[in-house]
Amino acid sequence: MKQIRVLLIEDHFLARMALHSVLSGHSQIRIIGEASDGEAGIAMYRQHRPDVVVLDLRLPRVSGFEVIIELRKEFPGARIVVLSNYRGSEDIYRAVRSGAMAYLTKDASGEELLNAIQNVDRGLRYLPHVALDRLAERMPSVELTPRESEVLACITQGRSNREIAEELRIAEKTVRIHVSSVLDKMGARDRTQATIYALQRGLIHLD
Known part of the structure; x- marks a missing residue:
């Protein structure tokens, strides 16, 4: 079974350690790097070219939104999973619009995070119902032929x-x-x- 090479970008040490613990327990996941701020995260991506990035939005120096935009600009095939405390439709919209392929809140289970990473690694979007419901608030009804x-x-x-x-x-x-x-x-x-x-x-x- 292919191992998915994952880069973690999370500024809170305990949260980063928890993520590492959860993901490294799966044989399909290999953590290839960890960064505590956006600038370091971009540099580590350039160095390691991971399959998937797991990214917090609120980061020092360079925000998660800026990381997404920069990575997708330099590496159009970058596959990014956002893991954030923020549930607002604007944050979800901005992240997906910038190029994130998945958006989870930090109360997501380890199983759901693994599922998101696996889907994104295959080139698929992963947006749970709660994220889709928030996004739906932004758009009026549409009737197509x-x-x-x-x-x-x-x-x-x-x-x-x-x-x-x-x-x-x-x-x-x-x-x-x-x-x-x-x-x-x-x-x-x-x-x-x-x-x-x-x-x-x-x-x-x-x-």
Whole structure:
């Protein structure tokens, strides 16, 4: 079984030790580094290139939000799990919008954290119902046509317009029209934001 190489970025010593204890007890997890602030966390990522980062949002020197943005800018494939005390919709939204693939609160069980890490390692998002419920507060209801719903599903899978056209057997020009309509109806600036909104409202579901 593949071991998932994990980097912990958490400023509180006891919390970091607790995380280390919980995760290192699983044979599938290998902790390859620990950092107590955002700047050190970024440096350790550059050095070790972990499979998954487990990150607190409130960090000294460089905030967790800034860490996410910097890592995703420098390493677009960086896979980040946020573990935070903050439950507000704004924190969850900002973290996911910045590029985090999972958001858990610190009262999550060790089993749920492991599940999140495993999903993120496979390239999947992991947002528990409590996070989706908070995010849903930010968005009004949306009504899409059946075709727009199909296009949205493809968008959330990261497919290009050409790939969507091949999947749905329609012209690429038609896809562009549908994508534009979906973004407009959802009030989304881009495909990433449309994916977040779709998760918020249950328009799509994660496996």
